Amino acid sequence: xxxxxxxxxxxxxxxxxxxxxxxxxxxxxxxxxxxxxxxxxxxxxxxxxxxxxxxxxxxxxxxxxxxxxxxxxxxxxxxxxxxxxxxx
Numbered sequence: 001x002x003x004x005x006x007x008x009x010x011x012x013x014x015x016x017x018x019x020x021x022x023x024x025x026x027x028x029x030x031x032x033x034x035x036x037x038x039x040x041x042x043x044x045x046x047x048x049x050x051x052x053x054x055x056x057x058x059x060x061x062x063x064x065x066x067x068x069x070x071x072x073x074x075x076x077x078x079x080x081x082x083x084x085x086x087x088x
């Protein structure tokens with residue numbers, strides 16, 4: 001690995017996502033499965049996921065910010081589509 005920051009930032013993005021996803025499930029359990037019980041949390045989670053995913057792509061692949069944002073948003077949409085598909 002040419003740049004040691006890639007591994008660090010990639011791990012940080014992965015751990016942040018895992019932590020946020022854990023919070024989603026905790027809040028779903030607290031709300032007895034009603035996602036409307038924490039709409040502000042969900043909006044913050046979605047925004048953080050897209051931002052961190054885009055930053056992770058930019059750091060790992062060395063692409064510019066605009067292209068990383070586009071790739072991050074596209075990957076986020078694909079990720080959520082797979083999540084919905086396999087959790088139904």
